Amino acid sequence: MQEICKLDELPDGEGRGFDIELDALLLIRRGEQVFAYRNNCPHRGIRLEWQPDQFLDYEKQYIQCATHGALFTIDEGECIAGPCPGEKLDQLRCRVEGGKVLVDI
Ligand code: FES
Numbered sequence: 656m657q658e659i660c661k662l663d664e665l666p667d668g669e670g671r672g673f674d675i676e677l678d679a680l681l682l683i684r685r686g687e688q689v690f691a692y693r694n695n696c697p698h699r700g701i702r703l704e705w706q707p708d709q710f711l712d713y714e715k716q717y718i719q720c721a722t723h724g725a726l727f728t729i730d731e732g733e734c735i736a737g738p739c740p741g742e743k744l745d746q747l748r749c750r751v752e753g754g755k756v757l758v759d760i
Contacts, residue, residue, distance in 0.1 A: 669708070
């Protein structure tokens with residue numbers, strides 16, 4: 656597990672992108688919980704965001720791909736709308752420990 660950032664550095668209810676060497680990740684914080692995914696849309700295999708750290712839909716209920724608008728659940732990364740229903744984002748094991756966000760990349 657690798658430390659990606661401090662929990663305090665993630666705004667609650669928002670997403671943030673990180674490029675760690677060759678890995679592009681996104682983290683979404685919900686209270687004390689953090690969900691981690693590879694920044695890779697299963698529809699075309701490209702990055703999800705169009706602007707830095709903009710990973711969520713307007714109502715901040717789903718992860719949204721900026722290219723064709725696929726929506727993914729925040730807790731499981733499952734596509735529930737758009738061009739790739741039923742496909743999933745690649746979820747990474749993640750835990751918060753001592754205020755640090757650790758991810759298995
Ligand atoms: S590339 Fe993400 S929905 Fe098409």
